Amino acid sequence: MSGVLHVLLHMAEHDGPSTSETLARAMETNPVVVRRVMAGLREAGYVRSEKGHGGGWRIACDFSAVTLRDIYDALDRPSLLAIGNRSDEPECLVEQAVNRALGKVFDEAEALLLERFGAVTLQMLSDDFHKSMRARRKSTHSKGMHSHDA
Amino acid sequence: MSGVLHVLLHMAEHDGPSTSETLARAMETNPVVVRRVMAGLREAGYVRSEKGHGGGWRIACDFSAVTLRDIYDALDRPSLLAIGNRSDEPECLVEQAVNRALGKVFDEAEALLLERFGAVTLQMLSDDFHKSMRARRKSTHSKGMHSHDA
DNA sequence: ATCTCATGTAATGTTATTAGTTACATACTG
DNA sequence: CAGTATGTAACTAATAACATTACATGAGAT
Numbered sequence: 231m232s233g234v235l236h237v238l239l240h241m242a243e244h245d246g247p248s249t250s251e252t253l254a255r256a257m258e259t260n261p262v263v264v265r266r267v268m269a270g271l272r273e274a275g276y277v278r279s280e281k282g283h284g285g286g287w288r289i290a291c292d293f294s295a296v297t298l299r300d301i302y303d304a305l306d307r308p309s310l311l312a313i314g315n316r317s318d319e320p321e322c323l324v325e326q327a328v329n330r331a332l333g334k335v336f337d338e339a340e341a342l343l344l345e346r347f348g349a350v351t352l353q354m355l356s357d358d359f360h361k362s363m364r365a366r367r368k369s370t371h372s373k374g375m376h377s378h379d380a
Numbered sequence: 381m382s383g384v385l386h387v388l389l390h391m392a393e394h395d396g397p398s399t400s401e402t403l404a405r406a407m408e409t410n411p412v413v414v415r416r417v418m419a420g421l422r423e424a425g426y427v428r429s430e431k432g433h434g435g436g437w438r439i440a441c442d443f444s445a446v447t448l449r450d451i452y453d454a455l456d457r458p459s460l461l462a463i464g465n466r467s468d469e470p471e472c473l474v475e476q477a478v479n480r481a482l483g484k485v486f487d488e489a490e491a492l493l494l495e496r497f498g499a500v501t502l503q504m505l506s507d508d509f510h511k512s513m514r515a516r517r518k519s520t521h522s523k524g525m526h527s528h529d530a
Numbered sequence: 531a532t533c534t535c536a537t538g539t540a541a542t543g544t545t546a547t548t549a550g551t552t553a554c555a556t557a558c559t560g
Numbered sequence: 561c562a563g564t565a566t567g568t569a570a571c572t573a574a575t576a577a578c579a580t581t582a583c584a585t586g587a588g589a590t
Contacts, residue, residue, distance in 0.1 A: 232479070232482060233466050235478045236466065239477070243474070250566070261566090263551095281557045281559090282563085282566085283558070284559070285558070285559085298481070323509055323512050323513050324386055324390055325382075327509035328382055331500055332448075335500075338492065342488065343485060346485040350481055359473055362476065399536065431535080431536050432587030432589090433588040435536045435587070437537090
């Protein structure tokens with residue numbers, strides 16, 4: 231999630247397609263990992279990829295129409311919570327009682343996460359980034375991007 | 381978490397001390413695992429353990445005064461969320477913007493979980509279990525406990 | 531006393547998950 | 561057709577969670 235958003239915002243700052251190679255360097259990982267994770271976004275239509283000379287990845291959506299929730303869904307909804315019920319459908323009535331109580335709490339937390347994700351668009355992230363870059367430029371004249379973007 | 385609560389409720393149903401051996405069978409795990417996880421609860425004073433003949437684990441707290449939050453704390457606060465920011469304190473302003481947005485959402489979800497944990501006492505779990513046991517007994521005459529409790 | 535039983539804990543082993551890598555096929559561009 | 565980039569399967573490595581073994585310590589029972 232974190233990594234994918236990072237990549238998307240970088241792509242938005244970059245005219246023309248970005249290669250997996252380039253993106254992998256920004257994310258400090260391997261090009262294949264980038265392709266793997268971007269595959270979900272491509273299926274969902276948020277990015278497009280092209281092969282061959284001058285190929286690479288390109289944004290294919292309106293940043294203000296796509297929320298973090300959409301990205302999460304495109305990523306195949308990885309589990310959000312680190313803990314959960316020890317077992318589904320236990321025989322033991324004690325465990326059933328525990329599961330009811332914990333399950334309710336977990337469901338609420340998950341719902342909150344999804345709701346909050348749905349309230350944040352990629353555009354908002356991008357705006358926030360640009361704001362912080364302007365602020366930084368005023369004080370340091372730095373570009374505020376990765377050194378490996380050069 | 382789930383497992384610990386299961387064990388605690390079982391102990392409450394059982395007069396006298398329960399051995400790690402017995403509890404492990406109910407949790408379908410190893411006695412050493414039980415001791416390991418119970419160690420935190422003992423330090424917090426929620427249970428007591430005794431060695432030798434007739435030894436084992438015993439509840440040492442008032443169920444209506446201890447919340448799931450207390451248990452969670454005693455368990456050394458394992459991480460609740462499965463996903464997080466890729467890196468703390470990144471150089472990259474893009475990643476900083478992503479982290480701000482995601483971090484806020486994660487913090488909210490974690491706060492919600494802790495708050496909800498704080499609102500549930502062990503007594504409530506126990507009451508819920510007894511209620512479901514009464515309901516079941518009416519329809520099946522079963523004891524509704526583990527078969528391996530016999 | 532000492533034998534047995536139970537916890538305490540370190541060390542080790544096992545398993546599952548995730549991330550990373552290699553290898554090679556496919557497709558597009560010049 | 562040479563070169564470059566994605567697509568994907570297969571494999572390896574790193575990590576973490578869980579389980580087991582081994583042995584020390586302490587508390588009754590005889």
